[in-house]
Amino acid sequence: MDMNQYLDMFIEESKEHLQAINANLLILENDPTNIQIVNEIFRSAHTLKGMSATMGFEDMASLTHEAENVLDLIRNNKLTINSDIMDVIFQSVDLIESMVIHITEGGDGSADVSKPVQKLRAIVSGEYQAEQETAAALAVEPAAPEAASGGQEQGYELDEYAMTVLKQSKESGNNLLSIKVTLHENCLLKAARAYMVFDQLESMGEVIKTTPSVQEIENEGFDQSFSIVYVTMQPIEKIKTALLNISEVVEVDVDTIQLQQQQQALEAAAPPVQAKAAEPVAKQEDNASKQQVAGKKPAAGGKTIRVDIERLDILMNLFSELVIDRGRLEQLAREIGKNELQETVEHMSRISGDLQSIILTMRMVPVEQVFNRFPRMVRDLAKDLNKKVNLEIFGAETELDRTVIDEIGDPLVHLLRNSLDHGLESVEERKKAGKPEEGTIQLRAFHSGNHVFIEVKDDGAGINKEKVLNKALERGIVSQTAAETMSDKQIHELLFASGFSTAEVISDISGRGVGLDVVKSKIESLGGSVSVDSVRGKGTTFLIQLPLTLSIISAMLVQVKNEKYAVPLSSIIETAVFKKDQIMMAHRQKVIDFRGRVVPLVSLEDVFQVPRDRVEESDEVAVVIVRKGEKMAGLVVDSFIGQQEIVLKSLGKYLVNVFAISGATILGDGQVALIIDCNALIK
Known part of the structure; x- marks a missing residue:
């Protein structure tokens, strides 16, 4: 084979x-x-x-x-x-x-x-x-106790549900049989042979109960034999012959079930009246049992199938092209203006929207796939470091696009190793600080809007901001003047500076800050962001923000002179039009007052050096207010085109690291619009 x-x-x-x-x-x-x-x-x-x-x-x-x-x-x-x-x-x-x-x-x-x-x-x-x-x-599990003959040697025990089915089957003229099937001692694919037995039996009757359960038989949780309660109109010899013809089946014992003896056994095994409080649980187990085994043969994973991720990638790429064509059709329908065409295109848009939702859902997988590897890693590292650590995981069922899932494992490993090595104190230090000997690391995932947030939190010593600031000054990352006005959060963010480290001894596990610039780069390459917050003596929290998917995003299309740009909706707070006299100057930077906050203005025309045909005078300025964490900026554009779902395309290997551009998309009219990286502009 x-x-x-x-x-x-x-x-x-x-x-x-x-x-x-x-x-x-x-x-x-x-x-x-x-x-x-x-x-x-x-x-x-x-x-x-x-x-x-x-x-x-x-x-x-x-x-x-x-x-x-x-x-x-x-x-x-x-x-x-x-x-x-x-x-x-x-x-x-x-x-x-x-x-x-x-x-x-x-x-x-x-x-x-x-x-x-x-x-x-x-x-x-x-x-x-x-x-x-x-x-x-030792490999044989003790058989369930039997209460009566006519079934004892077969190793089954009938409940009320099974008895009711058997009585009805008997009244209909069926034979009630207990069957014990024994496989060859060297049989390798036992579950497959069991499936063939069930398949054969179901072609001639109905399986009522199995011992062990169907699930255990699927998982090969039996030695060489299993028992079946079975009803059929066929004679015993025909059943026996059919099963013995199956490869690897070496013995088939078939007996007739005596209902009267089974009923007596059931009554004898019934709990006394004072034990009624336990009956609902038993009834639930019976219901679960009959749903699981009655008339069903072992199935491989229920109604699910495995699909190669490459096939889903191909499906997504094909659908991406369909989205582009959909945009083109919508534009043509508006230009032509025929009602019949517009109605058809609108219907197609609804259908393709549903299809898009299904395809994106198919690609979504729980972050549990990444989180599952961490308990074992934390256990081994804690042992190496002689620390006591409790890893708490929350929100493992939170779903992310498969492409994002594949990329976040390494950054999370690095953050967890940092928390273990330099975030959590030793047992002696925790005792001195009045903390429990066992430190706690929390790994949490949750949805918020079109983003997934992943939080790595420890209850360790926190970040020594004086040490961080001194190291930053020593490395020339910040000036003395800037250092005097920096907030705690700004000092903590210095950990993400390239090559920055506060570790006096860089261990083979990691030092707090070693490689955090790599973590930040990886997260931002996925369209996300990472921030850190810490309280001295209380602990440190790293927060990662990630987009739900990287393939198709919602964006606001804007016009700058003759060029079109796409601003991801996930970064937009609001679009607004300001009068020119509302624009102020602060530190040689144009700013506006947006809901009580001073927001700097960024001209896309200047940033991308868009050629100007003629000078246009207007009393109003169109602004897209965007944010990155707590920071905000106003992108100055000529006009708003509207919201649209766009397909994110890479710029290719010849246009890598283009400032403030994360990719491109093809619009319905065939034009290419660049997708703006708001994080880079705000930074």
Whole structure:
């Protein structure tokens, strides 16, 4: 069998399982008695082992198998978790992750797993030498207790819902069967074989219940056999023969269910009258159970499919061209003035608007994909630094465009490492300051308008502004005169200056300020901004502002002489027209009074050196008020054209780093309009 066709799926699913294992291991480390979490980790490891073995990655399969043995002891209360055991498991997971990366890069996934395998085996043998005889039984979960014959040997227990369905089926003349299917002991794709069994059964009847659950069967959470409660009009022999014809099925036991005995068992297992408070929970579980298993076969991920991001990129590019043509059609319809054409174009605009919304939504993914890697990173760094740290994550469900998600990981890693290394104090320093030994770092994401904000906040020592200012003066970043009038916030912003650092010793983790200019450049290249706020002794907060999407944006089109420019709506506060006598001068700069604030004016004609055909005199000045954080500016233009959705296009490799221009767009009439970078103008 050619396994290459499954390679992409294997890589994606392996990453998901490894992420789940990492996250659950962190929970387990803080709550060692949580057997439910151990079971979750075991299931992920078990699935990963089966997948890697099937794909022929033997090193990964053998290492995962040894880790699975340790987890099996833990979940059966045969092994007590401690820090050393957790470290060995984490190291094993790291090695498996490196194998997956190797495979992703075209390698064969091979690695030297002898040391971690030896450690894992030592954990098992060292603790349980006296119990080697029972080791083979450790992988088997204890079967659910049975209350009556006619079902006991099959390992199922019927609830009221299942009993009602069986009674109705019996009255309709159906056979009520309990089926136990056993697969070959060397069967690799157990979930696939189980699917074939369910598919065959559903062609001849209806599945009522499975043991274990459908979800567990999908995840290969069973040994070699599973049980099914089944109703059919077909004879037993036909059912048995059909199932035995499926590859890897070695045994099929079929028995008839005795309803009377099952009813007695159900009544015997019913809770006493005084325990009625627990009934609603049991009923919810029954409802969930019947929704999950009644008449359903295992499905791969429900009603979702995996789509390559490159296909979505192509779809977005094609739609971008459609948006340009839509603008052209709207303009032509206005010029021609025919009602029928205008109505058709308006309808097309509504439909394409809905299509645009769907495409943008398809590209949106939760920031959880980025945030998920940080708990493990913080745990390891805290251990290296001998610090106690609690990472709190909020708003992981907040969605961003995939192109933005792919780029923000590194800046966030840098900010978190800064907070850990130089933001949070040591345990001794925190005690002296009267703080809890455990420091807190908060990572928060939230929507606001057309932006997503990501906040990295620590409760550490804060930024030493005197030290920052002295370093800035020493480096010549600011003058002595300017330094005397700078506010605290302006001093904090100096951290983003190129090459600036307050770290006396630059560690291999990072120093507060080391590379923050790179963080700022990366965020601004995404059309966003980053700011910092700090209170000495209380902590520091970095706030990142990012656009929801980078492909299609809403903008205000403005005219400057014969040229058109687009100003992103996300940067605009208001458009206004001022009388010339309202314009004042301050420090040789034209300014206006906008709602009680002095706002400097920036002439786009002067900034972009737009050629002037003739001198035009007017008593009024059109101004677009824009902002960047708390700073504001007024862009002087000739006129406002109107709001329009535009497709953001790159200027290409020949026009890089053009001042105050972030890209270009093609308008409906075919003209090219440059998109203004308001952040650069305000700065």
